Amino acid sequence: MSEQGAVSANDRAWQGATQVVRAGLPPKAAGTPYLPGPVFAAPYHAPGDPAQSPYTYGRFHNPSWTHYEAALAALEGGPCLLFPSGMAATAALLATMVPPGGTLLMPQECYYTTRVIASQPFDGAWFASQGIRVIMAPTAGDGLRRALDEAGPGGVSLLWLESPTNPGLDVCDIAALAARAHALGALVAVDNTTATPLLQQPLALGADFCVVSDTKAMTGHADLVLGHVAARHPQHVESLRLWRTRMGVIPGPMEAWLAHRSLGTLHVRLMQQCRSAMQVAQFLAAHDRVRGVRYPGLPHDPSYAIAATQMAAFGGVVSFELESADAVARFFAQSQLVYEATSFGGLHTSAERRARWGGDVVSEGFVRLSVGLEDVQDLLADLAAALR
Numbered sequence: 553m554s555e556q557g558a559v560s561a562n563d564r565a566w567q568g569a570t571q572v573v574r575a576g577l578p579p580k581a582a583g584t585p586y587l588p589g590p591v592f593a594a595p596y597h598a599p600g601d602p603a604q605s606p607y608t609y610g611r612f613h614n615p616s617w618t619h620y621e622a623a624l625a626a627l628e629g630g631p632c633l634l635f636p637s638g639m640a641a642t643a644a645l646l647a648t649m650v651p652p653g654g655t656l657l658m659p660q661e662c663y664y665t666t667r668v669i670a671s672q673p674f675d676g677a678w679f680a681s682q683g684i685r686v687i688m689a690p691t692a693g694d695g696l697r698r699a700l701d702e703a704g705p706g707g708v709s710l711l712w713l714e715s716p717t718n719p720g721l722d723v724c725d726i727a728a729l730a731a732r733a734h735a736l737g738a739l740v741a742v743d744n745t746t747a748t749p750l751l752q753q754p755l756a757l758g759a760d761f762c763v764v765s766d767t768k769a770m771t772g773h774a775d776l777v778l779g780h781v782a783a784r785h786p787q788h789v790e791s792l793r794l795w796r797t798r799m800g801v802i803p804g805p806m807e808a809w810l811a812h813r814s815l816g817t818l819h820v821r822l823m824q825q826c827r828s829a830m831q832v833a834q835f836l837a838a839h840d841r842v843r844g845v846r847y848p849g850l851p852h853d854p855s856y857a858i859a860a861t862q863m864a865a866f867g868g869v870v871s872f873e874l875e876s877a878d879a880v881a882r883f884f885a886q887s888q889l890v891y892e893a894t895s896f897g898g899l900h901t902s903a904e905r906r907a908r909w910g911g912d913v914v915s916e917g918f919v920r921l922s923v924g925l926e927d928v929q930d931l932l933a934d935l936a937a938a939l940r
C-alpha cells in the first residue's frame with residue numbers, strides 16, 4: 553500500500569480473514585508499529601505547491617483515514633470514503649446521487665432514519681425542497697422490481713436497497729435488482745450494515761455503492777460511531793469526496809484508528825456471532841412463548857432462499873415476538889446477559905423492543921436481538937431463564 557492508501561494486489565487477493573488482519577497496514581519499516589497511532593493534525597507542513605504535500609489540511613485528508621479506507625477498499629472491492637457516522641455516509645450518497653427533480657426508490661421497511669431523511673419533511677425538508685420524488689416498496693417479494701418497471705426507463709435516479717433489513721431481516725435479490733435498475737438507467741446503492749462486506753459483497757453483486765454503518769459489527773466494541781461508502785466508479789468517489797471536504801462531514805482520527813484496530817478481529821467475531829445466532833434462532837423458533845422468529849439462516853425463513861445465494865453466512869441479528877410490551881419488559885428484567893440497548897453487531901449480546909421508538913411497523917412485542925460473543929450455552933441458558 554502506498555502512503556496515499558492505494559490497495560495492493562495482495563490486499564484484494566487475500567481471503568477475508570487475512571484481509572481484516574493485514575489490509576490497509578503501511579509497508580514494514582524498522583521501529584514503526586504495524587498500525588501507526590491516530591494522527592491528530594489540523595494543518596500539516598506543506599511548503600510551496602500544495603499538490604506536492606501528501607497531506608495539507610485536516611478537513612481534506614488524514615493518514616488514519618487513509619489506512620482504514622485502504623483496508624475497507626480491499627474488503628469492499630472498490631474505493632472507500634469514511635464518514636463520521638452511517639447516517640453521514642447515507643446523507644452524502646443521497647445528496648450527491650439523486651439530482652434535483654430526480655426519483656429515489658427505496659424499501660418501505662429499511663432503517664428508520666434513512667426513511668426519515670428521504671421522505672419526511674423535517675427542518676428544511678431538504679429532499680422535498682429539491683423536488684425529489686420518493687417511492688417506497690417492500691424489500692421481500694417483487695415490489696421493488698415492479699416499482700422500477702412502473703417508473704420505466706429513466707424513471708428512477710437511485711435504487712436504494714437494504715438487505716437484510718434492520719430490524720425485520722427481509723432480504724432482496726441484489727444482483728437481479730441491480731441488473732434491472734441498470735437496464736432502466738438507475739444507480740444502485742445497498743446498505744450492507746447488517747451483513748458487512750465479509751458476509752455480502754454488494755459491488756460484486758452489481759451495485760454501484762455499498763453503504764455501511766461501521767458503528768455496528770464492523771467495529772464491534774460499542775464504543776464509536778462511524779460509517780463508510782464504497783463506490784464502483786471513480787467519478788462517484790470524487791463527488792462524494794468533494795461533498796465530504798466542502799461540507800466538512802469528516803470522521804475523527806481517533807475513531808478511524810479505533811475502527812482499524814477493531815477490524816482485525818472482524819472475521820473471528822462475526823463468524824462466532826453467526827454460529828451462535830443460528831443456535832439462538834433455532835432455540836427461539838422451538839420455544840412456545842416465542843412467535844415470528846426471523847433469521848435468514850433458518851431454512852423455513854422467507855429470506856433463506858435468496859440469503860443462501862448471496863450471503864456467506866447469515867449474520868448475528870435475530871428478531872422475534874413476545875405476546876406484549878410487558879412480556880418483553882419481563883424478559884429484560886429476568887435476563888442477566890442481554891443488555892437492553894439500541895444498535896447491534898457488538899461483542900455484548902443486546903436487544904431492544906423496537907416499537908418503543910415508534911418508527912418501524914412492528915408489533916408491541918417485537919424484539920431485535922443482537923447475538924454477542926458470550927459462550928453460546930450460557931446465552932441459551934440465560935434466554936431460557938428470561939423467557940420462563
Ligand SMILES: Cc1ncc(COP(=O)(O)O)c(C=O)c1O
Nearest residue numbers: 637638639663718745765767778
Ligand atoms: C441499517 C442501518 N443503516 C444505517 C444506520 C445508521 O448508522 P449510524 O448510527 O452509524 O449513523 C443504522 C443505524 O442503526 C442502521 O442500522
